[in-house]
Amino acid sequence: MLQSKANWKYTSLQEEAVEWEDDAVALSPIVKQLLQQRGITSIEEARQFLSPDIKNLHSPLKIDSIERAAVRVHKAIDNDEKILIYGDYDADGVSSTTVLIKALEELGANCDFYIPNRFTEGYGPNEAAFRAAAENGFTLIITVDTGIASVYEAHVAKELGIDLIITDHHEPQEELPDCFAIIHPKCSEGYPFQELAGVGVAFKFAQSLLGYFPKHLLEFAAIGTIADLVPLVDENRVLAFYGLHALTISQNPGIKALKRVCKVEGNVTEEDVGFLIGPRINAVGRLENADLAVQLLLTDDDEIAQEMAEEINVINDERKKIVNNIFQEAQQIVESSATHDVIIVAKEGWNEGVLGIVASKLVRKYDRPAIVLTIKPELNTVKGSARSIPAFDFFKNGMRIRELFTHFGGHAQAAGMTFPLDNLPLVQEKLDTFIREELTESDFKQVIEISAQLKVEEIDEELVQEIDRLAPFGMKNPKPVFELKEAPADARKIGSAKNHLKLLFKKNDQTLDSIGFGMGELYEHISPSAVLSLVGELGINEWNGHRKAQFLIEDMKIDEWQLFDYRGKKNRNVHLDTNNAFVITTSSEPVYADVEQINYDTSIHALEEKQTLYIYDLPANLAQLKAIIKQTKPVNIVACYHIEDSAYLSAFPSREEFVWFYALVRKRKVLDLKTELQTIMNHKGWSKDRIIFISNVFFELGFVKIENGVIELETNPEKKDLSDSKLYQERLNRADIEKQLYYSNYEELKMWMESCMDYLNIPEEEVVNGL
Template sequence: MFSAKFDWNLDTNPVDAEQVTELSNTFGLPKLAAELLIKRGHTDVDEVQHFLHPDESDLLDPWLLHDMDTTVERLQTAIANDEQITVYGDYDADGLTSTAILYETLLEMGAQVNYYIPNRFIDGYGPNVAAFEKLIDAGTSLIVTVDNGVAGTAAITRAHELGCAVLVTDHHELPDELPPADAIVHAELSPDYPFKQLSGAGIAFKVATALMDEIPQEKLDLAAIGTIADLVSLTGENRALVQFGLNVIHLTERPGLKALIKQAKLKLPQVDEEKIGFQIAPALNSIGRMGSAAPGIELLTTDDDQVATKLAKQTMQTNEERKQLVTTITKQAEQLAEAQTEQPVLVLVGTDWHEGVLGIVASRIREQFQKPTLVLTNTKTGSLKGSGRSVPGFDLFQALNPERDLLEAFGGHAMAVGLTLQSDKLAAFKDQLATTAHQQGLQLGKRAELMIDYEISPDEITPTLFDSLQLLSPFGVDNPKPEFALRPKSVTGLFAIGAGKEHLKFDLVGKQQKVGAIAFGWGPDLGELRNLADNLKVAGTIGKNEFRGQTHFQVMVDDLAPAGQVIEDRRTAKLVEQMFQPTATYLFFDPKRREQLAPHLNAQSESLLFAEADFQHRQFQHLVIVDFPAQLEDLQTVMQHAQAAVITLYLYKKRRLQAEGMPSREQYAKLFKFLAKQPTFAVRNQLVKLGQQLHIEPRALGFMVQVFSELGFVTIQDGIVHKVANPPHQELTSATCYQQRETDLQMEKQLLGSSHQQLMQWLRSLRTHDED
């Protein structure tokens, strides 16, 4: 049964009208933009000025960061002494951009510098002892980590033993004991640095700024990409970095970035935080997910247009392969998850699943089943390795922390973890995890909250509204894109798109206009949503689609939900046992059919006879109308008075008169002529033979005899039909059974022969009339 994925929470907090007026007048803002600023805590005029129009003063003094002076001094010494410096990065988009920023900066300063990106499948995340040993053996005397390092005690200790200095620049959560690095540049260690949420690329950019003693404008593009990709807070200095960086991207001469944007079928002026977050960053991430991420640095730093084009094509191809892998593994994981319906935490183990995409798969399964999910695969060493994603209210890190004795490797935070365990310990691991879930009080089925800023209609989506919203961009963490709830009159043009038909496209119809909508990942719900086409509400953000020189606004859907009572159209010509397994109240018009089907209902369900039902004094969660009513008024009574969250219509009718229709006057004339020649015949024994002789279907012939009998044209005694001599003249249509058949045919046409849309429109008109 279709339902929303989130609990919608409309922001109804009042906004101070005077503050709205002040901000609106001071900055020339539309009322909506001023309201949103206030709702998000931006009320001070000076703060709003910097929020809307950041300047270079929003890029803070890099020397306030912990150990920045030591770091710069050691790097300058290495450059002066022609030491071999290695920038040790990470394989995700933030790590690649961090590495590129510092690598380029040191090259420009004349340093003897190279870079090393650890391989996810060989080195793992962060400083690796074997990797450090290899670098030092090759001549490196100074290692600078970017986007990693604070958890690298073992590797850094080993480097010192081999006479190599290590500078750490990082932004990840600090461990209880810091590594013995020669310097650690980290905002959380910097009491005088007012902004703590820099990404790895942001920290690398601050080091580059201090090294060059000026803001390296040409590196802002990389800083922006890393900041967006790593989902850090888009407020304060990060907001300035991204806004400045987007301006640089729009004018970039960086061959690799231009080529990547072109391969993504984008134009430079169109690139914004959403295009980076959903297209550019995933493409960069895919390199490290599928193999060595080192080509990503070459792509970002090359000066050769041909090399850039080649690497950009390879990157996009790798990203497509990653997408296909995710789709394939997700389908397999879904099947495993469906077999674990009783488990509070899903532990899904596959054979030869690609390690690089297991975190994405875990996220998708978590969203679909609303349960914490761990996705693991076998490794060459016989261990199981993978990733986990949690749901709100369940700390996955703390749930696994007590199980460290079962784990070979483990790390992460409340909502996401990575782990490795021996396969022979899997059963014990699952048991302990279930126990921990119970101890934490994991509430299954609890949906995450979706904050809604405003309720609007499709008619209110205008250029003015869109432009008002854009004043608050760039959007991201802590400055989300405004969320709207829309209740269209209807949804039209609903169809699946994408290679695997995994997404949906449709139109939201208002009173004056319709607006397009895209719902990513909702393809499997196509059938359900078609049943709700005129009873749907939509939550989403407003975007702009530019195609072939035309601009259209569209809603990027975050959630869909029934707008009121759900009426499911499941009309059927055949009843099977599976249709009575869902827990519900099953309503019957025919007592015999109720008696016949009652044994098929599950123990939690109820069978109810229309003649005995009291719709005025009870409510139903799910009411299933099983069979066809004897008269239309009976169904009208149910639809007008039954208080049910969901009504499902089977409307089963064993014999459908539409297939037989109403006998024609010519057929009645044939029967009358036959009776003139043979005034007596046996109905039971001769009906089929007579039907063949007259070319009339036997059931229709039986009905015709019934009409003749009612009108006094014939009599029937003990199954023998006798023609009446000189019968009274009467119209066929005056027979009660004739009129009843016409009524029955009209009912069938209305209830069984109508389209889904026609039926829904009629049923909802009954509810509307009742409410009026």
């Protein structure tokens, strides 16, 4: 048995059944099921989802205040007022800034952009920046991807005589800023879709300003939409779908240079944006000023674009090193501190630009929400980022203690905050209390949503290509994860470090390769013929011109009990489980330093249940081992015993041989083995041990006396059968134990072990079929 690392959750179908009778939608049952899981309950909805159409985007005019804001911008352009685009330093903010600058420049506006420095100014609008803008003659400020929480800064803008237009998508808080206009889907009851990214809102505003649909801005909309992890449904799906195509054919010098340094070729996918392009744009704002990233997207010069892209690539490499160093330090703090349900780590000097990434890595490692903070001793404050687990809404719970934070904002799974260092213990206490009130222990495990169960014979290249029609994948349209339940025909560790797991499945003349990257340690946890339950994604493996479907493992479990057969192996140092295990041994020397050790004389009633039982030495009788198995109820048994002198392989003397030897003693009356042992061995072809064993059985039965190797016949011995000899019975019993536990084949041994496991409630017919 093997536990999964994550909780497996099976996606339920919509209650409303779908009639898939229209030949115009020729889909496999699996893809139809995936569509139903996404709430698609009609043929027309399926068509729209599988073939996104720009015509299905909502009118920008449905967003409150957008017309008022557009009129104000056009007035500023007509009057040659200076317009400042105030952005954010992440990929969404950078792409949002780019979209509006390009739109305004197209309209002939006198405009510029400003992105605050993460380290000296922090997140969002700030008073100093607004006052500097006023001094530089700006009379209109438009925020993108920020500003919805800037109540004080809006007041400052009004005081300075600056009209402030806020475009944002973050969660509105209790008080909204008092400004010229707020363009925010969640502040617009009449707008049909409230999950746009910051760049999606900026794109809508650009469309309103330009008076037409700006296809040339779609590539930037795709970057922010995908990188900011907003739900890729409805309008976001359309923007991402067409934006990825735009990125593929882009002639923008910055995009082309960025693709080159990312080594992105061919069709650009959501994974290219999410794992290659987006992180590089984010890296600039994490370590330096994000202006460089905006300038890259705005430049018309190919040579300059290439230089900037290479500089950004270097910054991203540096970001990776910093993240790794902080993560190592954070782990040390976690593992040397008291255990908490919400991880909070803080240290002076940590780069605040990468703390969100570190928090994400801590969540994945410890299955706990994590806050990573940098300490600013000169201000006696801490500043940082939080990442959460699916079951815990960090934004909601953070708002419950809003008074403890100087600044706080974000989403359910991610948040940023600043607060006095003195408040840290209370923040820890409150969040620990909240999470204990809300969650059970199982809620802390990561969750894997499983879309469907597949069979080996169902998986082929055609199915993978059909599933890809559901792309681009993202939040609320996740890449489907499937469960595969089958015994592998072959399992091995691969890679130079042997840290990857490769499985081969065969069914009805069809084969399927399955790969688990970084899962090589699970190889030792797979017993022969074990039925594995795997969850993962489908993909295509291309090698040497050949394409073949493959299964990419994310998690694995084994529901049945397992027998691991290491009998007779020279290296018996097998570690499958050390925290919940017993080792049975007759030796007083420790077998494993970290596994509790028992022997066959240990009181049965003193033994507790264990997951794993290592059998290091054979018992004196089968009943001893059977009793231990029944008491400890293991679900994994490791047979790692060996035999030095085998009773089973040493041929047992027959009754006729006992008769011949006794007749010899009776004839001689006295038999000196010191002088005649070799003669008997040569004559009968017996071993020395065989002769000594026969002699000792007769001695135990009282048929002879033995002294100094001299056997003398007893006169008038009591009549007894050979089976009355304890030595004889022990030898028979030992041979039987060896035959059952050592010389049996794997299936025979497993069947015997299973006969001891009434606690598993295995139906008898299942045992038989399994053999």
